[in-house]
Amino acid sequence: MPQDREIAIEVQNAVKHYGTFTALKTISLSIRDNEFFTLLGPSGCGKTTLLRMIAGFEDVTEGAIYLYGDEIDRLPPHKRPVNTVFQNYALFPHMTVLENVGFGLEMLGKSKAEARARAGEVLEMVRLSQFAARKPSQLSGGQQQRVALARALAPRPKVLLLDEPLSALDLKLRKAMQVELKHLQRETGITFIFVTHDQAEALTMSDRIAVMSEGELQQLGEAREIYERPRNVFVADFIGDTNLMEVTVDKVEGSRAQCHLGGGHKLTCDSVDGIGPGAKVHMSLRPERLFLSADPVEAESLSGTVRETIYIGTDIATVVELEDGPQFTIRSSNSTRGNARVFEAGTPVAVNMEMGAARLLVD
Amino acid sequence: MAGGAAPGGSVQSKTYREARGWLLLPAWVTLGILTLAPLTIMLVYSFLTKEFRGGVIWEFSLDAYDQFFFDRGLFGDEPPRIEWTYIGIFWRSIWQAGAATILSLLIGFPTACFIATRPEKERTLWVFLVTIPYWVNLLIRTVSMKFLLRDEGPLSDGLIAIGAISEPLGIVNTNLAVQLGLFYSYLPFMVLPIYAAVERYNFALSEAAADLYAPRWTVLRRILLPVVKPGIVAGCILVFVPSLGSFLAPDLLGGAKNFMIGSLIEEQFKGNAGNWPFGAAASMILLTLVLILLIASARQSQKRDG
Numbered sequence: 001m002p003q004d005r006e007i008a009i010e011v012q013n014a015v016k017h018y019g020t021f022t023a024l025k026t027i028s029l030s031i032r033d034n035e036f037f038t039l040l041g042p043s044g045c046g047k048t049t050l051l052r053m054i055a056g057f058e059d060v061t062e063g064a065i066y067l068y069g070d071e072i073d074r075l076p077p078h079k080r081p082v083n084t085v086f087q088n089y090a091l092f093p094h095m096t097v098l099e100n101v102g103f104g105l106e107m108l109g110k111s112k113a114e115a116r117a118r119a120g121e122v123l124e125m126v127r128l129s130q131f132a133a134r135k136p137s138q139l140s141g142g143q144q145q146r147v148a149l150a151r152a153l154a155p156r157p158k159v160l161l162l163d164e165p166l167s168a169l170d171l172k173l174r175k176a177m178q179v180e181l182k183h184l185q186r187e188t189g190i191t192f193i194f195v196t197h198d199q200a201e202a203l204t205m206s207d208r209i210a211v212m213s214e215g216e217l218q219q220l221g222e223a224r225e226i227y228e229r230p231r232n233v234f235v236a237d238f239i240g241d242t243n244l245m246e247v248t249v250d251k252v253e254g255s256r257a258q259c260h261l262g263g264g265h266k267l268t269c270d271s272v273d274g275i276g277p278g279a280k281v282h283m284s285l286r287p288e289r290l291f292l293s294a295d296p297v298e299a300e301s302l303s304g305t306v307r308e309t310i311y312i313g314t315d316i317a318t319v320v321e322l323e324d325g326p327q328f329t330i331r332s333s334n335s336t337r338g339n340a341r342v343f344e345a346g347t348p349v350a351v352n353m354e355m356g357a358a359r360l361l362v363d
Numbered sequence: 364m365a366g367g368a369a370p371g372g373s374v375q376s377k378t379y380r381e382a383r384g385w386l387l388l389p390a391w392v393t394l395g396i397l398t399l400a401p402l403t404i405m406l407v408y409s410f411l412t413k414e415f416r417g418g419v420i421w422e423f424s425l426d427a428y429d430q431f432f433f434d435r436g437l438f439g440d441e442p443p444r445i446e447w448t449y450i451g452i453f454w455r456s457i458w459q460a461g462a463a464t465i466l467s468l469l470i471g472f473p474t475a476c477f478i479a480t481r482p483e484k485e486r487t488l489w490v491f492l493v494t495i496p497y498w499v500n501l502l503i504r505t506v507s508m509k510f511l512l513r514d515e516g517p518l519s520d521g522l523i524a525i526g527a528i529s530e531p532l533g534i535v536n537t538n539l540a541v542q543l544g545l546f547y548s549y550l551p552f553m554v555l556p557i558y559a560a561v562e563r564y565n566f567a568l569s570e571a572a573a574d575l576y577a578p579r580w581t582v583l584r585r586i587l588l589p590v591v592k593p594g595i596v597a598g599c600i601l602v603f604v605p606s607l608g609s610f611l612a613p614d615l616l617g618g619a620k621n622f623m624i625g626s627l628i629e630e631q632f633k634g635n636a637g638n639w640p641f642g643a644a645a646s647m648i649l650l651t652l653v654l655i656l657l658i659a660s661a662r663q664s665q666k667r668d669g
Contacts, residue, residue: 084571107572
């Protein structure tokens with residue numbers, strides 16, 4: 001099969017059934033060497049199942065998984081050169097931090113001295129050297145998290161699997177760990193496969209993201225691509241905030257599609273292959289790509305009335321109701337310039353959009 | 364109301380302390396009546412002189428301990444030699460109880476693991492099934508065991524019928540029969556504490572070990588066993604200690620040759636032929652032995668965990 005050193009993990013038509021329940025419906029994807037790859041989706045979408053199939057804790061019902069060209073889906077977990085950082089860390093409570101980190105190396109047949117030396121080195125990398133002699137129960141959650149990370153990195157796996165490793169940490173610590181993980185990935189050059197349900201986390205850290213829902217792959221691409229060019233309603237809705245509306249396409253001219261909203265408001269969207277005149281489809285408009293003005297600045301400005309403004313800190317969100325019903329949320333940055341575009345509730349305003357901000361969705 | 368919280372608080376904690384003293388009284392009384400008093404009586408009796416038809420004469424004497432450890436000939440006038448009879452019985456008892464404990468562990472540990480890995484709703488049922496046979500009186504269970512194991516019994520007949528053996532089994536009145544009897548008597552005491560420990564065990568630890576290249580047996584040896592060790596130690600103590608002092612199984616299944624401490628002590632208090640101080644002394648020696656073993660095992664595990 002794919003003898004490609006550029007592809008770390010290749011999942012081919014993988015299916016997973018539990019009895020009559022289908023956890024994964026025929027998934028195929030390639031994870032590149034040395035990339036930070038994220039499986040993103042709500043709980044129950046199959047992302048953890050897929051990760052556990054790569055690790056070897058779940059067998060594949062159908063399909064195959066390749067690691068740098070070698071088929072691994074029939075190997076037991078202890079014969080797969082991949083390591084996992086578990087959600088609740090699963091540190092061995094009866095061993096010291098150093099013993100925990102050295103365990104994998106010891107199992108690989110390294111001498112005690114060698115295992116200790118390498119474990120010490122990795123502990124240094126996650127800045128936990130001074131805790132080497134402690135038991136896991138004597139560490140804080142964040143420290144335990146780093147021990148779990150060190151333990152999984154110590155045997156120099158070809159691929160590191162991370163199963164929602166940050167979900168038990170508080171927000172501040174989580175943000176710090178996100179940066180640290182990203183650095184660690186660059187430093188070690190190991191391919192990371194990261195599972196999360198937190199879309200902001202996925203956008204921050206990943207080279208590429210696979211968005212999953214109900215056992216199916218919804219979209220795979222770079223963070224920017226997923227956010228700015230969502231393929232379907234699920235992705236547009238799940239990643240970030242958006243204004244999701246139903247539109248009817250009137251006419252397609254090159255890369256532009258003339259559409260109208262339910263009430264007849266006209267707007268121009270980027271055209272998408274497979275959507276022609278007459279189609280009724282969804283459209284996604286990111287709140288930060290809209291701006292308000294007292295008077296219309298262009299022909300296609302939508303007129304409406306401010307319903308409320310919501311203070312978020314970095315941003316201010318304004319909810320505007322158009323004359324015949326549909327509501328838009330508009331975000332402007334909380335700055336002198338942005339605040340000039342914030343209006344009191346009840347004020348009539350015009351909603352304007354940047355070129356290409358409105359995006360049609362296939363399904 | 365103006366008194367403030369601080370004095371009020373201290374008064375409250377004083378009444379609390381007093382109340383706690385009184386509330387603990389029943390526990391102390393129970394412990395005193397059920398544990399300390401009998402032990403003291405036994406200790407005192409072991410240092411008294413024997414009365415020939417049972418009972419004691421209230422006169423201090425070391426005869427009981429002397430009889431246990433030394434042989435002074437038929438008339439008690441020869442120079443003392445070490446008396447090996449009773450030490451031998453003790454040694455055999457330890458060995459028998461040890462074998463029964465190991466047998467219980469070998470059967471009990473997989474059983475406990477099996478129950479702990481069932482779906483949560485089924486577990487209670489399995490625990491219930493393990494304990495059901497123990498609603499029957501121990502005497503009846505042990506006698507039944509004899510019927511099962513004897514040469515004309517179903518086990519022997521069955522093995523002959525399928526051609527596994529040609530001669531009758533002949534295990535009644537052997538050490539093995541006693542070990543089997545003890546094992547069956549105390550098996551739940553092994554299963555239940557281990558089950559409690561394995562049920563609390565986080566199986567993600569096994570996954571983590573497998574993920575770190577540990578094969579199955581290594582996962583068992585290096586991760587599962589050390590983590591559930593407190594349950595295993597508790598189970599072993601709960602089987603070993605009563606096995607050591609047991610007299611039903613050795614009496615009924617072991618015959619006269621496979622005498623254990625329990626039977627020895629029992630005989631000293633039965634009918635008119637007994638020797639109360641000697642029975643009391645043997646009990647005290649047994650108690651000391653068990654205590655030493657327990658302390659040693661506690662020390663050992665402390666050292667390893669510390």
